[in-house]
Amino acid sequence: MLEMNDISRVYRTDLVETHALRGLSLSVEAGEFVAVTGPSGSGKTTFLNIAGLLETATSGSYMLDGKDVSKLSDNERSRIRNEKIGFIFQSFNLIPDLNIFDNVDVPLRYRGFNGNERRERIERALEQVGLASRMRHLPSQLSGGQQQRAAIARALAGDPAFLLADEPTGNLDSLMARQVMDLLEQINQNGTTIVMVTHDPELARRAHRNVQLLDGKIATSNPFTPQADVADIAEPAMQPVA
Amino acid sequence: MEIRPILSAMWRNRTGSVLVAVQIALTLAIVVNCMFMAKSRIEFIARPSGMDIENIITAQSLGFGSDYRHDETIDADLRALRALPGVIAVTPASGIPMSGSGSATGYKTSMDEDAPRETANYYRFDEHAEQALGVKIIEGRGFTELEVRRADDENYDRMPPQVIITKAYAERLFGDEPALGQLIYDGLNESAEVVGIIEHQYGAWVHWSSFDNVMWFPQRQEGPSIRYIIRAEPGQRDALIPVVEQTMQELNSSSRLVRNVRTMEETVATSYEGDFAIASTLIVAIILLFVITGLGIVGLASFTVRQRTKQIGTRRAIGARKRDIIRYFLTENWLMTTIGIVIGTVLTISLNYALATAFEIERLNYVYLVIGMGMLWLLGFVAVAEPARRASNVSPAVATRTV
Numbered sequence: 001m002l003e004m005n006d007i008s009r010v011y012r013t014d015l016v017e018t019h020a021l022r023g024l025s026l027s028v029e030a031g032e033f034v035a036v037t038g039p040s041g042s043g044k045t046t047f048l049n050i051a052g053l054l055e056t057a058t059s060g061s062y063m064l065d066g067k068d069v070s071k072l073s074d075n076e077r078s079r080i081r082n083e084k085i086g087f088i089f090q091s092f093n094l095i096p097d098l099n100i101f102d103n104v105d106v107p108l109r110y111r112g113f114n115g116n117e118r119r120e121r122i123e124r125a126l127e128q129v130g131l132a133s134r135m136r137h138l139p140s141q142l143s144g145g146q147q148q149r150a151a152i153a154r155a156l157a158g159d160p161a162f163l164l165a166d167e168p169t170g171n172l173d174s175l176m177a178r179q180v181m182d183l184l185e186q187i188n189q190n191g192t193t194i195v196m197v198t199h200d201p202e203l204a205r206r207a208h209r210n211v212q213l214l215d216g217k218i219a220t221s222n223p224f225t226p227q228a229d230v231a232d233i234a235e236p237a238m239q240p241v242a
Numbered sequence: 243m244e245i246r247p248i249l250s251a252m253w254r255n256r257t258g259s260v261l262v263a264v265q266i267a268l269t270l271a272i273v274v275n276c277m278f279m280a281k282s283r284i285e286f287i288a289r290p291s292g293m294d295i296e297n298i299i300t301a302q303s304l305g306f307g308s309d310y311r312h313d314e315t316i317d318a319d320l321r322a323l324r325a326l327p328g329v330i331a332v333t334p335a336s337g338i339p340m341s342g343s344g345s346a347t348g349y350k351t352s353m354d355e356d357a358p359r360e361t362a363n364y365y366r367f368d369e370h371a372e373q374a375l376g377v378k379i380i381e382g383r384g385f386t387e388l389e390v391r392r393a394d395d396e397n398y399d400r401m402p403p404q405v406i407i408t409k410a411y412a413e414r415l416f417g418d419e420p421a422l423g424q425l426i427y428d429g430l431n432e433s434a435e436v437v438g439i440i441e442h443q444y445g446a447w448v449h450w451s452s453f454d455n456v457m458w459f460p461q462r463q464e465g466p467s468i469r470y471i472i473r474a475e476p477g478q479r480d481a482l483i484p485v486v487e488q489t490m491q492e493l494n495s496s497s498r499l500v501r502n503v504r505t506m507e508e509t510v511a512t513s514y515e516g517d518f519a520i521a522s523t524l525i526v527a528i529i530l531l532f533v534i535t536g537l538g539i540v541g542l543a544s545f546t547v548r549q550r551t552k553q554i555g556t557r558r559a560i561g562a563r564k565r566d567i568i569r570y571f572l573t574e575n576w577l578m579t580t581i582g583i584v585i586g587t588v589l590t591i592s593l594n595y596a597l598a599t600a601f602e603i604e605r606l607n608y609v610y611l612v613i614g615m616g617m618l619w620l621l622g623f624v625a626v627a628e629p630a631r632r633a634s635n636v637s638p639a640v641a642t643r644t645v
Contacts, residue, residue, distance in 0.1 A: 045642055054559055054639040075563050082561020093556040093641055097251035109244055110561040154560070166642050
């Protein structure tokens with residue numbers, strides 16, 4: 001499903017270069033539920049951005065669903081994001097001026113589906129996350145948990161090859177977080193691959209596999225292993241440009 | 243096209259959009275009416291005069307003192323001016339057409355005291371007037387040398403027996419009847435025969451409704467003031483101005499003043515100064531309104547792009563291409579502009595109706611409304627293009643930033 005080989009990402013400014021990822025290699029099989037953990041600055045967000053084709057790696061190769069996606073054009077990356085990847089963001093990232101129906105509709109319009117197909121997909125996805133009765137509500141009229149479920153519906157409506165979740169419960173209280181995790185587990189049990197970035201060891205335990213990042217590299221990759229205590233792990237190295 | 247969700251989003255953030263739509267509406271109403279009025283002024287200024295204004299120089303001689311001899315001075319001036327290289331023709335004149343200064347009186351077509359009179363702006367010219375003004379006599383003839391009365395002629399105060407009139411004046415006097423050979427009468431019932439019809443010539447006052455009621459008498463203006471209309475060969479006019487002045491000064495500088503040696507274009511421009519100022523002011527107002535409205539659109543679009551950076555990043559993350567983002571902003575702006583234009587159309591027509599009723603100006607030609615709409619749509623497109631391009635460059639990675 002997802003295979004990264006020797007991925008590096010370097011951010012350069014006039015004064016410093018920051019190595020966010022250093023030769024990271026990771027393989028995720030179809031149907032897996034993988035938690036990517038690590039302390040702040042370990043490279044989780046950079047990994048997520050590259051895995052989700054939101055940015056490109058400085059070097060290395062990335063195969064997604066059997067296709068090399070590391071050298072694609074901006075338009076091609078947009079198309080693959082739209083068709084193969086479902087995003088779930090920590091802050092939900094719903095468009096506040098659109099109701100839930102229209103929010104779920106946004107990626108489907110970019111996909112070019114006709115009105116009837118879009119409607120069917122939206123209703124099915126909202127049904128799946130238990131928000132069918134709230135489709136005409138604005139995001140501001142929903143609780144945080146409901147908003148995240150709406151965001152999950154938006155991610156699912158296009159039948160993606162896998163879901164990329166960025167701290168999906170980071171802005172939720174424990175009860176809502178549990179409901180969202182239950183929903184993700186259920187989605188995964190239905191066959192959708194999920195890669196979830198989190199710093200919460202409790203959430204990571206619910207994944208099939210825990211990949212721990214440290215200084216832009218994989219420190220451990222263990223099935224059903226809770227995350228190590230990462231409180232003392234240093235930020236990634238900042239090196240002056242020669 | 244995602245028009246419904248865009249309209250829905252615009253409605254929920256309507257303050258800025260409504261203000262800009264109202265600005266567009268007002269701009270359309272004002273710009274279209276200003277354009278129409280400016281065009282009317284410009285057309286008014288550009289009316290064909292019938293004369294070769296571009297090549298005409300005018301000059302004035304003002305005699306003084308007991309030694310001044312009016313007819314002798316005119317004779318000498320005409321001889322010298324007509325001999326100048328580059329001069330086509332010269333006529334002494336009682337006034338300069340389109341100068342804002344002239345004489346007029348009413349004439350009738352019968353001796354009947356109650357016969358209606360039609361006012362004409364009259365000029366005293368000699369036999370060179372047709373050439374000197376560059377007008378075209380389409381019927382009859384010009385004056386002959388013998389017909390032209392000198393200022394010292396004993397019958398000077400009586401109406402000369404021949405006149406030349408413009409076609410427009412002929413039609414107002416005689417209707418469909420041929421005017422050539424007909425007699426016209428002044429208030430004392432002295433008559434003159436129409437010996438020539440001028441195709442077209444304007445008189446003294448550019449804002450007079452019967453501006454083309456013009457009549458020529460074969461006379462020299464009595465002293466001590468005389469004007470000359472000097473027609474130069476094309477391209478010679480400006481070089482001749484100092485030569486004309488110097489020639490006249492050399493002929494007689496002891497008992498007359500030579501003044502106002504200038505192009506007829508300057509004279510005409512002075513007459514149209516007010517109209518030109520109105521047209522210029524309207525055009526400047528149109529440009530300023532467009533600039534202000536354009537800046538308003540740019541400001542709102544730039545603000546919304548900044549405000550929606552995260553939303554744009556999210557749209558990009560879930561599959562929008564750069565061109566989808568550009569299209570979103572162009573569509574949103576097009577909708578806002580169109581709403582403004584629809585409201586503005588009603589305002590434009592209402593404003594024109596009010597102006598036409600209050601000031602008796604011409605009713606709006608709707609072509610100008612269509613031009614105004616097109617210009618505002620284009621303005622909206624151009625104004626939003628750069629903010630939309632900036633929006634399309636927002637990285638999809640912005641979606642994963644938590645701040």
